[in-house]
Amino acid sequence: MSGPEIRLADVHTWIHRAVRGGPDVHAAAAALGVAPGRLAIYRRFVRGHVRSAVAANFGLTRAATAPAAWDALVDRYVDAHPAHHWRLDDAAAAFPAWLADVAALDAPRRALAELEWTLAEVRHDPTPWPAVPAGGWALNPTLAILQSPFALVPWAIALGRGEPAPPPPAAESLVLACRRPADEVTVFHAGHPDWLFAIKVAHDGLTVAEAAALSGQPAAAVRAALDGAVDASLLLKG
């Protein structure tokens, strides 16, 4: 080796500039004594990790967006939001709010992104599964209820199946999302009055008889609503 040792601080600073992009890749390559093409590999990798986190968490929004527009959009996002945490998914957390800030997509697609981040939070919800007394019901602790100005569920299902689907018209809706205890898979449903009723019963800790008396419904109808919510994994049954 001729010349002085390269300083650790300089390596960190130049690598940081290189992976953030722009003309600094060439300046960094010169400072580090490496080939720009090889240094660009790391730039692609580092940015690609954030891009992949966005793609993984917002697959439906991506499917609803033209590929070129999506690529440009995510590039802008990566510039604005580099990763700061060892949890890579955290790098995608700001995407829905950023979309709103920059008004980069239309309102239905922004709402779809909000739904997808809700699903991501459900997927990673750390709450332990509760012990449910035999014969009783409990709310699924991962349950999230999202209010949206668009009927997102049919649209999201169509996109998930790879079907072309235009954005839905404005219509207030509720989305119920949770993780199934049996296989830890995240599911979502359009809010249904019977399920919302069942959630209320379980949340308030009512018995079937109490719920029937308060709602004026037959006990069999209350029980059917509760069983339906269990089948949808919104409630857990002991």
Added chain:
Amino acid sequence: MPPAASTDPPRPQAAGPCLGHGIGLRRAHWPALLDDPQGLAPAAGVDFFELLTENHLSPGPGRRAARRAAARRPIVLHGTALNIGGLDPLDRDYLAAVAALAHDTGARWISDHLCFSGAHGEAFHDLIPVPRTVEALDHVSRRIDAVRGALPDVPFALENPSYYIQYAGQPMDELTFWQRLIDRTGVRLLLDINNVYVNCANHPGGDPDAFVDGLPAHAVQQIHLAGHTDLGDVIIDTHGAPMIDPVVALYQRVLRRIGPVSTLFEWDNDLPALPVLLAENARARAAAQAVLGPAGPGGRL
């Protein structure tokens, strides 16, 4: 008549114990490997699981899967976020979470990479090579001591990562840096055979045989095998293909020298169906048995 004395020189031994041949546990394979009512049948031929540390640190499904895996096979933890070569302070919350996961799963050892994976408060989620300088050697040595202080109950190893650049102003070659680091700190080595091949192919003068022959045998805790992608002007360590024959041959060269070592076949990108992964694991086992026999001394193959 006394038995004839062996003419073979004593073989240096790797850092034990040898757990056999394992695979990385990936979410797509959880149902087959962790939920099968037959218990261990789908994981036949898998002696241990390596968990990607960051996937199991938080409470929730990842942690529950880690516990289920630990009930079935020995566990080792392999991380990417330690940032041992970084200048940002070590993340104490991260280290505490790793310690808790290691305790939860009874991890036999934990590992990460000799690299830096963040700078100036940003996380790269990639493995950037540490310059092979005296300053970096001092810095990494101090951080190894700090990690051991935070994780006193579990052996700690560093992997030789693949790298695509070599900085100007590096007074040491890679082998010398590793020799000095191991000599100074006693850190254990997770020897990635594919990375040795890739690095030697990507940089002029690379000699994979000389590199593996020069490593201190007593430090080798585990071996990684993997596939890569040859783009012509550069080989990328993609972990997305079967291993190639020269990597298998290099693996066998290491085993001839140091004996049985816990070996893991890595496949992370374009994850195949479980039988494909198990076939590569079986291929690695057969390669080891071809060198050391059906069961090596002091360890399972």
